Amino acid sequence: MNPTNKITVYRKLEGQSVGFYILLVVLAIMVAMGLLAAWTMEHEGHWISGMNNQVVWGMPHIFAIFLILAASGVLNVASVSTVFGQEVYKPLGRLSGLLAITLLVGGLMVLVLDLGRPDRLIIAMTHYNFKSIFAWNIVLYNGFMAVVFIYLWFMMEKRMQPYYPIAGRIAFIWRLILTTGTGSIFGFLLAREPYGTAVMAPMFIAMSLMFGKAMFLLILMSSYRGSQRMLNHAVVMRLKNLLAMFIITALYFLTVYFITFAYFTEQHGVVRFFLLDGGHYTTLFWLGQIGLGAALPLFILYHPRLGEQFSMIAVASVSVVIGGMIQLYVLIIGGQAYPLDMFPEMEILASSFHDGVVANYAPSHWEFMLGLAGLAMSLLMTVLAMRIFDVLPECVTEEVPAL
Amino acid sequence: MSESKPIQPPRRDFLKQVAAVAGLTLAPGVFLQTVSAAVNASQRWGLLIDSNKCGDCQACVTACHTENGITDHNRPETDAQWIRKVDLRHKTTGRVHSLPMMCQHCEHPPCVDVCPTGASFKRQDGIVLVDKHICIGCRYCMMACPYKARSFVHEVITDQKAHAPRGKGTVESCTLCVHRVDTGRLPSCVEACAATGRGAMLFGDMNDPNSELAQRLRTEYSTTIRADLRLNPGVRYQGI
Ligand code: SF4
Ligand code: SF4
Numbered sequence: 001m002n003p004t005n006k007i008t009v010y011r012k013l014e015g016q017s018v019g020f021y022i023l024l025v026v027l028a029i030m031v032a033m034g035l036l037a038a039w040t041m042e043h044e045g046h047w048i049s050g051m052n053n054q055v056v057w058g059m060p061h062i063f064a065i066f067l068i069l070a071a072s073g074v075l076n077v078a079s080v081s082t083v084f085g086q087e088v089y090k091p092l093g094r095l096s097g098l099l100a101i102t103l104l105v106g107g108l109m110v111l112v113l114d115l116g117r118p119d120r121l122i123i124a125m126t127h128y129n130f131k132s133i134f135a136w137n138i139v140l141y142n143g144f145m146a147v148v149f150i151y152l153w154f155m156m157e158k159r160m161q162p163y164y165p166i167a168g169r170i171a172f173i174w175r176l177i178l179t180t181g182t183g184s185i186f187g188f189l190l191a192r193e194p195y196g197t198a199v200m201a202p203m204f205i206a207m208s209l210m211f212g213k214a215m216f217l218l219i220l221m222s223s224y225r226g227s228q229r230m231l232n233h234a235v236v237m238r239l240k241n242l243l244a245m246f247i248i249t250a251l252y253f254l255t256v257y258f259i260t261f262a263y264f265t266e267q268h269g270v271v272r273f274f275l276l277d278g279g280h281y282t283t284l285f286w287l288g289q290i291g292l293g294a295a296l297p298l299f300i301l302y303h304p305r306l307g308e309q310f311s312m313i314a315v316a317s318v319s320v321v322i323g324g325m326i327q328l329y330v331l332i333i334g335g336q337a338y339p340l341d342m343f344p345e346m347e348i349l350a351s352s353f354h355d356g357v358v359a360n361y362a363p364s365h366w367e368f369m370l371g372l373a374g375l376a377m378s379l380l381m382t383v384l385a386m387r388i389f390d391v392l393p394e395c396v397t398e399e400v401p402a403l
Numbered sequence: 404m405s406e407s408k409p410i411q412p413p414r415r416d417f418l419k420q421v422a423a424v425a426g427l428t429l430a431p432g433v434f435l436q437t438v439s440a441a442v443n444a445s446q447r448w449g450l451l452i453d454s455n456k457c458g459d460c461q462a463c464v465t466a467c468h469t470e471n472g473i474t475d476h477n478r479p480e481t482d483a484q485w486i487r488k489v490d491l492r493h494k495t496t497g498r499v500h501s502l503p504m505m506c507q508h509c510e511h512p513p514c515v516d517v518c519p520t521g522a523s524f525k526r527q528d529g530i531v532l533v534d535k536h537i538c539i540g541c542r543y544c545m546m547a548c549p550y551k552a553r554s555f556v557h558e559v560i561t562d563q564k565a566h567a568p569r570g571k572g573t574v575e576s577c578t579l580c581v582h583r584v585d586t587g588r589l590p591s592c593v594e595a596c597a598a599t600g601r602g603a604m605l606f607g608d609m610n611d612p613n614s615e616l617a618q619r620l621r622t623e624y625s626t627t628i629r630a631d632l633r634l635n636p637g638v639r640y641q642g643i
Binding site: 129 | 572
């Protein structure tokens with residue numbers, strides 16, 4: 001047994017305060033509104049959403065992919081303690097594992113409810129086309145949940161303690177494959193210029209670490225604050241340093257992504273579209289993805305004074321979350337709106353099916369309702385689990401080796 | 404009529420053919436016609452479209468959409484289109500021409516590769532279809548199709564045709580009028596095009612050396628759209 005394990009005392013959320021109940025009710029209402037949106041979209045048909053035959057994946061997919069990526073990234077905290085022996089994170093392993101499951105469930109819920117035929121979920125579970133990356137992802141998601149569940153169980157169950165490092169390693173590897181799979185959903189779409197590149201998979205891994213860390217920090221800080229527990233300063237500092245590092249890693253892969261396009265003359269259009277003349281996609285790219293998603297948080301996190309304050313670290317994390325969603329919007333929606341190049345030597349004069357022009361897409365409130373419901377579902381499950389199980393340490397103490 | 408097949412098709416494919424041919428049921432009373440001809444792996448149905456002969460006309464589009472019950476709701480962004488006309492101008496020469504676009508019935512269809520449930524499938528005679536019973540409406544096939552050939556059914560469907568079942572929340576595309584082809588008739592776009600006197604579309608079995616299609620493909624130059632992707636579409640073009 002290592003020293004940290006001995007001194008860590010876990011305690012459930014009290015769950016008696018008015019604030020706690022208000023939180024539960026608000027989250028439950030958000031979930032209910034998402035269900036209503038899904039039901040309406042299925043009942044009326046998807047025309048009431050902003051999605052169409054050109055932009056077939058919309059706002060729900062942004063939320064879903066964000067949550068799925070964050071789910072994989074959030075497990076990083078548990079991984080660094082189990083796989084890389086960073087004892088300091090060990091007390092937080094349970095929260096990390098729990099969030100990996102709840103964020104994934106929230107994301108998958110959105111994905112499934114947005115299907116044209118959500119009632120056929122059973123078909124998706126029983127009919128597999130093993131050539132499809134999508135089918136692989138279904139297997140990977142289910143497996144991930146099972147693996148993390150076992151990992152969590154081993155972590156929390158005394159008798160299983162000896163095995164939990166093995167479970168942690170499996171979860172770690174599974175997570176990498178999972179995110180590679182998520183990235184490959186796009187990376188394999190050769191026909192669509194902005195997607196068909198192998199850099200998609202590592203870029204998604206970097207994004208997942210960044211999103212996961214931001215979500216972890218936010219949930220950790222707010223649950224400690226909400227339950228009036230002591231959160232150790234040094235631990236938060238380490239986490240925020242990791243967040244900053246992941247932001248830089250994600251920026252690096254983004255640069256590689258654009259370089260691969262800039263290299264081929266015929267693909268300069270993609271770079272121009274995102275960086276220069278893509279209308280609101282360009283604006284969102286610079287202000288949202290780069291400004292909110294990277295520049296502002298990096299400034300805060302590395303600022304000698306601001307970077308020390310929990311409240312500012314929370315602002316930086318929120319900024320990463322919003323910037324990250326915008327990044328997915330630019331990539332996923334912008335990538336579909338960018339016209340397919342079917343006739344490289346010709347100019348398209350007319351087409352009833354919007355060929356050759358940047359496709360329109362304006363997300364409807366139904367889509368936001370569904371997407372937010374996924375987030376709310378994740379949080380609701382997290383809060384309830386914290387209430388029922390010993391997830392949160394009483395306090396994260398200083399009794400750990402300094403960096 | 405097809406003869407007995409020398410090679411037993413894989414069971415999975417066989418089941419799909421049965422589903423496709425024998426009786427797709429969508430709503431009570433809506434059946435795909437049961438046909439006499441079995442799907443024949445030695446055939447490959449295809450089209451040759453001569454854009455030099457194609458003009459400022461919508462006959463193929465109207466015929467297809469009437470035949471298959473594709474109604475529009477005056478919402479061009481979400482209305483289904485199985486076939487569309489595209490007008491093009493060559494960037495260097497300035498030559499203007501027009502052509503119909505529909506599912507290209509790829510030999511290596513990306514839509515089939517990506518479909519998680521196997522709802523998108525290719526029949527042995529090369530026709531690419533969606534089994535509306537197991538399509539979950541994920542739209543991944545639409546992301547993957549390089550020709551934007553597919554439509555998602557965004558609306559409640561009311562007056563569908565018995566031979567072309569459709570379903571809200573599922574994806575669909577040109578079936579090459581499989582219900583007509585299986586009974587020895589021409590796809591309705593081809594028939595309509597011929598009726599205008601232009602004759603820009605030729606349908607036939609690419610694998611049958613005696614068919615007019617195979618003969619013309621052998622002797623005349625033709626190409627495919629996005630040949631660089633090596634999907635070997637069953638729809639070939641001239642004059643592009
Ligand atoms: S054209 Fe598109 S829908 Fe048709 S077979 Fe090819 S990939 Fe599939
Ligand atoms: S929308 Fe239907 S046919 Fe297309 S990939 Fe999904 S399940 Fe397959």
